[in-house]
Amino acid sequence: MLDPKLLRSDPDAVAANLAKRGFKLDVAQLSSLEEARKKWQVRADELRNEKNVHAKSVGKAKAQGQDIAPLLKQVETLGSELAAAEAEFAKVQAELEKITLGLPNMLHESVPVGADETANVEIRRWGEPRKFAYKPLDHVELGEKLGQMDFAAAGKISGARFSVLTGPLARLHRALIQFMLDLHTGEHGYRETYVPYLVNAQSLTGTGQLPKFEADLFGIKGESGLYLIPTAEVPVTNLARDTIIEANELPIRYVAHTPCFRSEAGSYGKDTRGMIRQHQFEKVELVHLSKPQDSYAEHETLTRNAEEVLKRLNLPYRVMALSSGDIGFGSAKTYDLEVWLPGQEAYREISSCSNFEAFQARRMQARWRNPETGKPEPLHTLNGSGVAAGRALVAVLENYQEPDGSIKVPEVLKPYMGGLDVIRRP
C-alpha cells in the first residue's frame, strides 16, 4: 500500500512514478473519491459527537433525578442520520480501499525504465561458463539417465509440473538446502525460522498476493480460508504484522526453508520441461526487517548473501536490475540472480531480491519505534531467495555433468552427502 498522505497530497507525482510500470492511475477518480471520503467522514464524526454529548447529558440528568423524556426526544432523528452518514462513508471507504490495495509500489529512482525484461540491466557477472567438448545435456536428460528423476511418476501421482527425485539425487536436493541454511545462519547471521505452510488471507494481503493475485495461489477446500504459501516470504514477513519493533532490534534477518506452492496460472506452455517451473518447489528464503534509512544498504547485503550461495557452489551467474516493466507488484527495487544453465545455454532466474520499502509494512501494520519521533512508523521489509533449491539442483546437474552422464558433487556439498564424490546410475 502506498503512503495515503502522499497519495492525497501529490497524486500526480505518484501517477508519474506508476506510469513507468505501465500502470495508469486515475487521478481524477481518486480525488473525487477522496473528497467524498472527507465529506462523509467529517459528517459522521460530527453526528457521533452530537450523540455522545446528548448521551452524557441524559446520564447526568438521570443521576440528578430529572425527567429525561424531553432529552430523549431531541435525539430521535440523530440515529438515522448517523447511520446514513456512516453507510455513505463505508461505501466510499470500500471503494477507496479496493483501489489502493490494487496499486503497485512506487519505484526507486535507480530502477531502469522499460517495457519488459529486455530492459533489465546487468549489474555484475561472476564465474565463467564452463566450456564443454560435447553438447551438454539438460537436467531432464541427466536426471532420467541417472534413473533418479521421474516426471512420469509425478504425473501419475499429481499431474504436470511436479517431480519425483530418488536416491542420491534426492539427497543432493536436501544437501543444497542444508548447505544454504548453514551458510546463512552460521556465517551471515540469520535467524532460522520454521513457519506454517498454510496461511490465512490476511497474511497474504499483508505481503501483497491478495487481493489481486488470488489466481496464482492454491487455496484449501472447505471452511478454513487457508492457502498454501507461494513463498516463505508470506509467513515470515507476517511475523512482524501488528507489531511495534524497538529501534535497537533492527535490522532483523530471518532465514527459512519451506516448500512453495504456485498455481502458475497464466504460464501455460512456459517452461513445461523439467523442474524449472513447478507447482511445488523448495526454497530457502531470506527476509530482512529494517529501518527505512537502512533498507537500500540491507538490499545490497541481502543480495550479496544470496550470491554467496552460488559462489560457494561455483555456479556462474549474473545480477540483473529488473526494469520498471518487469519488476513485481510490491517491489520498489529488485535484483534477480540468474544462474548459467549449460543445458539451455542461458542465464535463468534462481533468486529474486527485493526491497518493498514500506509497501508491505503499511498493509500489515508492521512498525518500528522511531527514536527521533518516539512514534511507531512503518518499517521496511525486504526478501530474496537464498536460493531456490529446485533450480539450484538443476544448475548443479547441468554445470557438474560429466561426459558419461554422472554428476560430480560440488565440494561444499560433500559433507552433506556422506562424503559421496560422484552421483552415478546405481
Add this chain to the structure above:
RNA sequence: GGAGAGAUGGCCGAGUGGUCGAAGGCGCUGGACUGGAAUUCCAGUAACAUCCUCACAGGUGUUCCAGGGUUCGAAUCCCUGUCUCUCCGCCA
C-alpha cells in the same frame, strides 16, 4: 472429538449499563534528593483515523479479542466467530 474457563493499556490486573480511555501495581521517561548511585518522593507515560496547521499545539472520532445486535448511552447485556488455557478421548 467431548466438557469447562478465559481474552481489558508495554506487562500484571480491577471494573458487570452513565461523569470509564478505563482503578491499582510493574515497567519506562523527566524532575527533586545525592559527591555519584540505590532507596524515597513528585510528575508524565496507548494506538489508529481524521480535521486544522509550514510546523508546534489543538479539535473530533474510533478502539477493553473480532463481527453483529439491544439501548438515548455498552468494557459491562445478547448472538456469532476466532484464539488461549484446563480436563477427558485420540494421536506424530
